[in-house]
Amino acid sequence: MSTTTPQTADAPDEALVRLAEAHGVATDFWDFTGAHRAVPAATIRAVLHALGVSAETDDAVAHALADVDDEPWRSALPASLVLRTGSSHELQVHVPDGTPVSVQVRTEDGWRFDLPQLDVWVDPRTVDGVRMGCATFRIPGDLPLGWHEVIAEVGGPDPRTERCALAVTPDRLPEPQLATGRGWGFMAQLYSVRSRSSWGVGDLADLAELTSLFGELGADFLLINPLHAAEPVGHMTPSPYLPVSRRFVNPLYVRPEDIRETAYLSGPQRALVEWAADEVRPAADDPGPIDRDAAWSAKRQALEVIYAAPRSRARQRALDAFRKEQGAGLEDFALWCALTEKYENSEWPDALQDVGSPAVFRARRELADRIDFYVWLQWVADDQLARAQAVAREAGMGLGVMHDLAVGVHPSGADAWSMRSIFAQGMGVGAPPDMYNQQGQNWSQPPWRPDALARTGYAPLRDMARTVLRHAGALRIDHILGLFRLWWIPDGASAADGTYVRYDHEAMVGVLLLEAHRAGAVVIGEDLGTVEPWVRGYLTERGVLGTSVLWFEKDEDGRPILPQEYRRLVLATVNTHDLPPTAGYLAEEHVDLRERLGLLTEPVPKVRLEARRERERMLERLEEQHLLPADPTERQIVEALHAYVVRTPSVLVGVSLTDAVGERRAQNQPGTDQEYPNWKLPLADGAERAVLVEDLPGSARLLSLVAAIRSELGEADRLA
Template sequence: MPEQPLHSADRPSDDLLRLAEAYDIEARYQGHDGEHHESSAHTLRAVLAALGVDASSPERIALALAHVENMPWRRTLPPVVVAREGRSVDVPVHVTHGDPVEVWVELDPEAGGGRRDLAQADVYVEPRTVDGRVVGRATFTLPGDLPLGWHEIRAEGPSAQAHSPVVVTPARLALPEALREGHVWGLMAQLYSVRSRASWGIGDLADLADLGWLSGRLGADFLLINPLHAAEPVEPLTPSPYLPTTRRFVNPLYVRVEDVRETAYLSAADRALVEWAAEPVQPLDTDPGPIDRDAAWAAKRAALEVVFAQPRSAARQAALDAFVEEQGEGLRTFALWCALVERHGAPETWPAPLNDPYSDEVVAAAVELADRVRFWSWLQWVADEQLGRAQQAALDSGMALGIMHDLAVGVHPAGADSWALRDVLANGASVGAPPDMYNQQGQDWSQPPWHPAELARAAYRPYRDMLRTVLRHAGAIRIDHVIGLFRLWWVPEGNSAAEGAYVRYDHEALVGILALEAHRAGAVVIGEDLGTVEPWVRDYLADRGVLGTSVLWFEQTPDGPLPPERYRREVLATVTTHDLPPTAGYLAGEHVQLRERLGLLTRPVREVQAEADAERERMLDALRERGLVGPDPSEREVIEALHRWVLATPSVLVGVSLADAVGERRAQNQPGTDQEYPNWKVPLADGSGNVVLLDDLVTSARLASLARVMNEG
C-alpha cells in the first residue's frame, strides 16, 4: 500500500517509536482509503503526555523507556490477571533474587470459595537490577480449571506481601436456547421519542414497559432502546444519549412520577402540586415539534421532590437502604456530583478545590449536602425499580430476551464520570475517529478515553461496575463502537481530529470481563462492528460469543446488495440504524437533500443524488429478482420486502426500526451536525409528520402488517 509521507521534522525518532509501542500507541494505521498513514512526532508526544509520559526531549524519552521496561519488575504481582476458562496462565511473581515465595488463589465466594495453591513453573528468567535491588522472577501457573468469577491471587515471602484480582472469564458466551437453531426478531426504538397520553412530554419507563408488552404480543423477542445513561441533573440537558454524564447510572428523566409507590399516598395538597407540575408538559405529548427535555425534566424534578418527601414504609426504606449499600461508593459519588451541580452550576465554573473529588472541600460538601445526596440516590432507586418492571413486563409478554440496552462509547468531558473516575480516564485527549469517506476531517467526540494502564491498575473495577448496572435488567446489551474495546482513536488536546493516533487496549481483559458479567446476568452481547474493523477482530468476537452487526445498506458488493445467504449468522441484522434516516426517507433520497441543505456535502448534489438513486434501483432490482416486489411497488411494500430480505439471512437476531413500522421519514440523528439539526429530539411520527403515540401503536395496521411479515420468517 502507498504510504503518506511525513516531513522530516515531523518524523518520529526510533526511540520515540519504541516508547509509543511500549505504551500501545500505534504510530501507523491503515485508513479507509487503504493507504497507510503515520502519526507525527508531535502527535505521539502529545498522546504520550495524555498517558502521563514525558517525551519532550531525547533525554526524557530515554528515561521513559528505562522506566517502562522496569515497571513490571517493581511489582510483586501484576495489578490484575485476566484468564479464560479452560486455559492455564503463567503469572510472573517478582521478589528479591533468591528469596522463596508462596503463591495461592482465594476463590470468589460466589464461585464456592476456598483456596488453591499454585505450582511454580520451570521457567528461568534472568534477574534484573531495579532501583539498586536484584529482582528475580518466579513463574506460577494458574490452572485452567478455576471457576468463573473474581478471585484473588496472593503471594507471601520474605520480600513479598502482595495480592491482586484474578478474573476468570467464559471461553465463549453461550447463546440462549431460542437463538441456537433459528432466529428471533425484535423492535428498535428511541425511547424518548415514543410517548403516550400519560407521558410528561417524553417517553419514559412506564412507556417502555407498555412497549415491551406490545412488542411481545406482536411476536417480537427483544426491544432494543437507546442508551438510558444519566444526563445533567439540572437544565440544560445534553440531548444526545451517546454523550452522557455517566454510563453507570440511569437518567431519572425517564421515571414515571405516578408509578413511584409513594405517589399514591400523597395528601390532597401534595397531589395537587404533582398535577400542577405535569400540566405544562403533558400537552407536549402530541406536539410534532422537537422534544423539550428541559421542560420535561423541570416538571418531573419538581414533582419528584414532592414524592421524595413523602414518608416510606419500613419495608420500602429497607429496600432503598439495601440498594444504596449495594451500589456503594459509586452511587454516593454520583449523587454528590449531582448535588454539587445543583449548588454550583456547571462543573466548568466550580471553585478549584471542588474539582478534586477527594479534597477536604468535597468531603465537607458531602456532609452539608447529605439530604440532596439522598434525593439523587433515591432517584436511582426508583428508576431501577421501574426498569425492573419494564423488563419483567417484556418477559411476561413472551419475549425470549426482553429489553436490549445500549452502551455508549464514552462520557461527557465535564460529567460525573469524568470527575469521579479521573484516576482511570486520560487527561489531555479525547476519543474520535480518523478521516473517512463520510468525515474527511476526522471526528472528535470530546469524550475522555479510559487510561489503559490505570484501568488495569484499578483491576477494571470501574468498567465492571458500569457493566453490572447496565445489565441489571437487561436480556441483551449492544456495545456501541465495539472496536473501542480493542483500540480507540485518541485526539490530543489542541490537535485537529485528523492529528490523532490509535491507542490499543487489552481486549482479552475488556471483552472477557464483558462476557463474564453478561454470563452472570444471562444476557446476550451484540457489538456494533460497522465501519473499518479488521477481519481478525470480528473473528475474535465471534469466537468469544459476541454477536456482530449488519445493516442492509452497508452490506454491498461490486455487483450490488450482498445476497442474504452471505450474511454472517452471529449478528444482529437490520435494514437501517439510528444514524441513517428511516427507510421511507432513505428510499426517497431525503437524506441527500437534508445533507445538501445543511452544507454537509463535499461533492455536487447531483452526483450524490445520482449515486443514491442508483443504490436504490440496484436494491429494487434485487428485490424483484427474488420476487419480493412487483414492477411498481408502494413504499410500504418495499419496506416490507426489505425486511423479508433480512429475514432470509442466517442472522440469529433481526431488528426492525419502530420508525420503519409507522412510516416515519425523519432521521433521529444527522452525523456531522450539532445545532443545525434537532438531533435526538424527533418524536415518533408517520410519513406525514403526524405524531404517533404509544396508544396508537396498539391499533396500527402498518405495524401489525410488518409484524406479520417478521413472524412469517
Template sequence: MTSDDTQRQDPPSEALVALAESFGIATSYHSFFGDLVTPPAATLRAVLGAMGVATFTPEQVDAALEQARTAPWRELVPASVVTRRSRDTHVHVHVADGHDASVTLHLEDGGTRELELDGSSPESHVVDGVTVWRLRVTVPAELPLGWHELRARQRPRDGSDGAHREATTVLAVTPDRLDVVDLRPGYGDRAWGLMAQLYSVRSRASWGMGDFADLGDLADLAGHRGADFLLINPIHAAEVVGRIEPSPYLPATRRFVSPLYIRPEDVREAAYLPSSQRALVEWSRDSVKDSNDDADHLDRNAAWAAKKAALEVLFQAPRSAGRQRSYEAFVSSEGRSLADFALWCALEEHYEGTVRPDEADDATSDLVARLRGELTERVAFYSWLQWIADEQLAAAQAAGLAAGMKIGIMHDLAVGVHPEGADSWSMRRMFAPGISVGAPPDMYNQQGQDWSQPPWRPDALARSGYAPLRDMIRGLLRHAGALRIDHIIGFFRLWWIPAGHGADAGTYVRYDHEAMIGVLALEAQRAGAVVIGEDLGNVEPWVRDYLSSRGVLGTSVLWFEYEEDRPTPPEHYRRLLLATVNTHDLPPTAGYLAGEHVDLRARLHLLTEPVEQVRAAADREREVVLGVLRERGLIGEHPTEREIVEALHLYLVGTDSVLLGVALVDAVGERRAQNQPGTNTEYPNWQIPLADSAGNAVLVEDLAQVSRFDSLTRAVDAALRRNADERG
C-alpha cells in the first residue's frame, strides 16, 4: 500500500486535526514538488503520542484538546519568555479569583525591578471550578541583553491561608539583529575561507586522522593566504567504546567535543613524562602512524584505541598546582552537564561487552546514582579529556587569528544526536520517544531521508527555559568566530518520522523560531560570532527573509541556485550569505562535473527515475553552467577541469555575498564524495581521507606545494581584492 493509499483510508477527524495543530503539528504541508499533502491520522496520533498525548479513542482526543486549551490558564506565568531588546513584551499572569499577584524582574547583574500588573481589561476562564483571571505585565524595552528572571507571587486578598503560589520564569533579552564581524581590510566587507572535513585532513604527525593540531596548522596556512575563516565538520563527541559512528552529524552529544581530535603529544604533561611512560605514548602512535598515508580509508576505531592508551598515561601524569586549578575550574564551570556526559562515557566503558541492565538506561535511577560514586576515577578521566580538548581548540583558534583571520574557526552544529547517545540518556525528557528526524522526498533524495535522530520536544525546550540550546551554542562558540547551523529550518520546523514509518510518511512539527533564533543570536552576540544557517531545500521564502532580518547568514550552493532554467546570476545572490560551489553531500566539484553524483546513486540503487534520464539531465545542467561561464569570459572553448573549478569559484566572487567558501577537496582535485545521503553501510560515508586527483593522500604539510591548491586560493583571494577595488 502506498502512502497516498494510506492517507485516503485513514483521514484524521476534525478534533484530531485541532489537537495536532495545538501542539504545532502540521496537518497539511506543501511538498518539495508543490503538492499539498495531508498526513494520515496514524501519523498525527504517533507524533502526539511522542509528546505524551494519548489519542487512542475519540474521548481521549476530546479530553486532550480541552487540556491543551486550559493549560496556559493553569500557569501563574509562562514557562519561559524570550524577547527582543527593542520591544516592550507583554506577559500574561494567571491569578485565581480573590487573590492578588506581584511580579519582580531579577536582572542577570543582580538588579531588581517591580513590574506593574495591568488589570484594566482582564479575561477570565473557569479551570477545575475556579475562576482564573488573566492579567498582563509589561516587560519594558531596552533591558540589558542577557538571561534574567521573572518571579511571580499569588496570595489571598483577604490574608487567609488560601492558594499561595510562586513561580519563576526565564526572561531572555536578545538582540534584534546580529552584526557581521568586521572583516579583513582590502576585501571590502567580504571574506573567503576554506571548508574542510577535519578528520580527513592529516599530517605526518597525526594518529591516522586529522586532529586539533592539524586544525591549527591548516588555519595558519589559510590565514596567511588571505582566508578569514576555516569551516570544519561537526566535532561533537561520539562513542567511546565499540564501533565509533563515522558520521559527524550523528553524535553522542552536541554539548561536548570528541577526544578523537586530541593530539596527545600536545598535552602539556607529555613534555615531562619519564622515558618509560613517554615510550608508551610513542608505541601507541606507532600502531597507527603509517595509516596517515592511506588514501582509501580512515579507521576511527584504530585511532581512538591508540590515542586512548596514550591519554590514559598522560592523565596519570602529575599536574602542577596551576594546571590542577585550571582543570578544576573547567570542571566546575561546566557543571552537571559535564558530570553527566563523563558518567555516560564511564558507564559505556563499564558495561562494554556485558548485558546492560535496563536501570542503567535511566539517568535518574538508584543504580546510576551508585555508579556515579563507584566510577569517580573514570568520570574524572573523561572530564579531563574535555579540558584537554578545550585547550587544544583554543590553541587552534589562536593560530588562525594570529595568521590574520578575522573569524577563525567556524564550527558546524549537527541537527541532532544519536538515539542511544549521551544527550538522549541524560536529557531523556527533552526528546520525543519513538520519533526520528529526517527530510521528505526531494529532487536529490526521492525516497526521503531518515537521519535516525530523536528530536527535541518543543514544549520541553520552553519548560527548560531553552537552557540546553543556550549551553550548546555557548560551548561551541567558546573558541570559534562563527557557527554554521546544519538544517537551520530545524529551528522553525522538523520532519518527524514515527517509528515503523517510511521517511516519506512523516509530518512537520513547528518550533518557536522567535525564541530559538533569539537564544542563538544572544549567545552569538556575546561571543562576537557570525552565524550561518544552512537553509537549502524546501524552505519557505519568509524564513530566509526572517533570518536575514536577524543578521543570520543563509547558504547557497552554486549547483542548486537556478532562475527558471539557468544558473542564478551572481548579481542576484543574497548579500547575507555563505556562497559555495558545492557541499559535503555532493561529490567534490571535479566529481560533480564528471557526473559522479549520478553514477554513485545509480550504483547504490537510490534513483526512482531511469538512470539514462537522470544522467541526461546532469549533462544538460553541466553544459548550461559551462555556457554561462563562457558568456562571462571565465573559461575558453576547451577548458581543463582545473580551469572550470576555478571559474566556478570566480563566478561566486562576482556575487555580493558576505562570505565565500572554498572546499579543500576542490583545491586538491579530489573526486570522491564524503557522504551519500540515503545510505548507511552501502557507502563509506565520512571515512574518506583527503587525496588528490591521482588518488594520492594529501597531508597538511604538502598543501602549500599542491599546484591546484596554490592556484585556486590565490585566484579567489586576488579576485576578491579586485572586486572590492572595482566597487570602491
C-alpha cells in the first residue's frame, strides 16, 4: 500500500514546480517502499542552478519560465537532431518573420540535398523585441544511418548560416547472432584474475588467455569490469566505476612484454623491464588486497623504457593513424595526464583549469613529449585489446569480449576537466535509498547536463561509445536508467536529499545504438533497481537487452519467480558484483558484512531472518525443479542455481568466475569507501587461496559448473 509524505515548509510552489518540470527536474518521486515523496524546494533550486537556470527568487522563477517558451525561437535550428531510420520528421526553422530561408542536409559522405518546405502555418512570436516566424521543412525517412548535418541559409538584410548535427539511428538492434540462438559466458573482474606472468594485477594478456580457455569450454562471451582510465600518477582509485575518463583505457592493463618493440630492446634495456616485473610478480600468490599503485609503479618504469625504443616506419605509421583517428579527445586526455604528472604534488594553477586557455595552449607545446608518451600508452593498450578480441573469436566465442561502461567519471578527472561545460557543477550522481542500500548512494560523479549534450550533438557520448566498442562484441551499460534519468545530489547533501533529472532517452539510446550497429555489437542495459514500467518495454523495443539477477527476481509474495517467467531479451545471472559470490550469499555473509560495517538501518535479527527466508524459498524452488539431490553440498546448490537460470528463456546467461572457483568474498560493498577493500580482492577459492589463470583449466569446480550449464543448455535445446 502506497503512502504520501506530508508537505514540508520547504515544499516548492506551483511556479517552481512548472519551471522544474520544464527542465526535466523531478519535484516528487516514489521510493522503494511505495511511498510518494516530495522533493524539497532547496534541492530543486540547486539542481536548476547547476543547469544554468536562476530560480533563487520568485521574480527569477517567473523570468526563467518565460525563457522556456522563448528559447527555441532564438535560433533557426534546434541544438541537434537524433532521428530513427524510416521515420520522416517535420523540422521547424525560426527566423525573423518574412525572412527567406532554405534548408539542406549534408550526409556524412558529402551528399547534399534540399529539404522541401511544407505549407504549415505557425503563429509568429515576439522574442526579445523581434517578431519571429516559423518555417516547416520535411526531413525524409530514407536517410542512411550515420552522422549528418542540417544547414539553414537565412536570407534578409542580415544573412547567416546555421548548422546542427543530425544523427540517423537504427530503429532496433538485431538480437545476438549466436549459433544456437542462446549464449552463455563468464563474468570476471579482470584486475583480480592474475597469472604468473602478469605484474601483480590481471591484464590484457590474461584477458586473451581467459577468452581462449572459455571459448574452448563453449562460452560465447567474457564480461569484464570497466577498463576505463585511472590516475596516471599518485594513488590510483581502485574502483573501475570511478574513472578519470570513460573513453580511454587504464594502461595498468597493458602487458609490457607483449609490446612488439620489447623484443628488440638491448640487453641492458631488457634487464630494466625484467627487474621492474620482478618487483611485483611474486604478488600473484597473495590472496590479500591488490596493490595497484605498486603494480603501476613497476609497470610504468618498464613502459618508459619501451616507449623510448625506436619504432619501425610501419609501426610509427600505425601510431600516427590511431592518433589522427582519436583526434582532439585523445590529445586532451594525454595533456591532462601530462599536467597531472607535472603537478603531482601540488595544485594546478588556476590558468590551467580552462582547457581553452592560453596557458593550456602553451602547456601543449611544453609537454609535447609527455603527451606523446600518454598517446602511445593508449595505442599499445588498443593493440592488445584488439588481440584479446581476435583470440576470443578464434576460440569460437559468438560475441567475445563484453565491455562494461561505468555510469560516470571522477569529478577531478580528465573528462571533467576537458569537457567542463558538459558537466553539471556542484552535483554528484547516486541513487536514492533502496532495500539493499538503505542510506542511499552517492557515487561522487558529476552528471552530464542534458542541454549541453544536445548542444554538442551528443559528441561526448558518441566518441566514448565508439572508442569503447572498437574491440568488443558486446557492451554492458551500468545503470542504463541513467540514459533516462539520474539521481542528482547537491554537494553537501545526503544521498537521500537528491532528485531525478530526466535526459532525452530517445537521443541517448539512439546514439548508442548507432555506434553499436557500426561495431556489430550487442548492447545490454543493467536495468536493476527502481524502474518505471515503460522503460524496460522501450529498451526491448530498441533491441537493448535487459538484466535479470536471480536473487532479485521475485513475485509479489517474495518467492523466486519461475524460470519461464523471466524475460527473454536479457542477460540473466545468479548474482552481481555488488553482492558476495553465491557461496558467500548462501551463508548470509552479505548480512554479516553490512552489520559489521554499520550499514543496516533495520534490526539485524530482522534482516537476517529475511535473508534466511530468501534462501529457503530459493531452495524450495530448486527442489520443485528437481535440480537438487538429497542433502546437497554447497557446490551442488551453486550448480543448481545456475541450471535454474539456464532454464529461463533468457538469450544470454552469465556465470561469475568467482562462483566457478568457490570464492566467498564480495568484490564491492556499496555504501563504503575505506571500510572495505572494494575492487581490490584477487580471485581466490573458498579457502582464500589465490586462483591464477594457469589454475583454471584444471579447476574441478569450474569444469563441473561448466558441465552442468552445458548439460542444462543441451536439455533446453532438446525440449525447444
